[in-house]
Amino acid sequence: MTWETITAPPGVVAPRPMTVRAQSIPARHYFPDHSHRWNQVVYAISGVLTVTAEAHSFVISPEQAVWLPTGVRHRVGSLLGAEFRSLWIAHEAGHGLPESPTVFGVSPLLQALIVEAADIEGQEDQDGYANRVTILILDQLRRTSPLPSALPWPRGGPLSGLCEALYTEPADSRGPEAWGRELGMSGRTLARRFETEVGMSLRSWRRRLRMFKAIELLGGGLGVTQTAMEIGYGSTSAFVYAFRTEIGSSPQAYMRGRAVSRDTCAAAHVGEIEMIEITRASPT
Structure with a gap:
């Protein structure tokens, strides 16, 4: 199946200092190679994105994002569809x-x-609430x-x-x-080309x-055995062993840790907003 291009929206203006774009990307659609006069954070709140930048191509989940500095040519798409959230950040705001x-x-917290x-x-x-949210995002x-x-992901072609397919x-x-x-x-040619293009063996x-x-399926509520x-x-035991070897904890412990982290960060979000309000309201 072929991929379809997505046309960038008209009337794009530079962020001052940040603009957030929300868009649904259908399956097998992508934004062709382009660059911006500002920085960009590529992120999806659901689904996965394929991102190509500076000769590297990879897939990211909602637990990951990509920082693209000003001027970097890149391509963004989605194999199965995604809810895309793009942060355009002014060049000068990307200091550090x-x-x-x-x-x-x-x-x-950053996701929220x-x-x-x-x-x-x-x-x-x-x-000034939107400005305070922007400040928190840049801080995060x-x-x-x-x-x-x-x-990692091949840039194109049969691989x-x-x-x-996999x-x-x-x-x-x-x-x-x-x-x-x-x-x-x-098979030898494929193995060699795969390692050259992707940076690891097909098995790895x-x-x-x-x-x-x-992680994607567990996060969506699927049980360990079904996953x-x-x-x-x-x-299930073979999966749990492989998960522990690769991730460093069992699937159950990993998901519990995510839940605790989500609750803690949500509380921190409220606390940071309240502290900003108190600071701005305090007399000088």
Whole structure:
């Protein structure tokens, strides 16, 4: 199946200092290569995005975002569809943030702030609330830590089709020989090209893909056993062992930690807003 392009909205103006765009990206749609005269944070509150920037291509989940500095050419799309939230940040407002494309983790607090910023975008800011949300977002962005890597992705061609197929059916266990026959090349050639383009072997990439999908499915409410079967593990125990090896905790502990973090950050969000209000209201 082919991908369809999305036309950028007309009348785009520079952010002062931040503009938030909310848009639904249909499955297999993308924004073609382009750049901005400002910084951008690429994020989806649901679904996953494919992002290409500076010869690197990868997939990010709602737990991850990408920082794109001013002038970087990039392409953004979604294989299965996503709720896209794009933060345009003025060049001068990006002081202290990375000078190259960076994948970083999105805390529940930052996610809540992005959702709030999108909800109030375009409203009159008579009491300065929108400005305070912007300040908090910029502060949170400066506190983020780069992730070692997201899920790498080929830039295009037959290997991109292979990865799309495995993303849709992560239980598919075919190796380089079988996929080579499918794509009209030898297994050795496919393995070599895959490692060159993606930066890891097909086996390692499949293992990372399955963990990526596992977190997505668990976050959507699917049980551990169902998730294990969905992504191709023969038993729950095998899945739990693999998850613990890759992630560092059991699936249950990981999801409990996410829930605690979400509640804690929500409380922190309220606290930071209240502190800003108190500070601004205090006499000098």
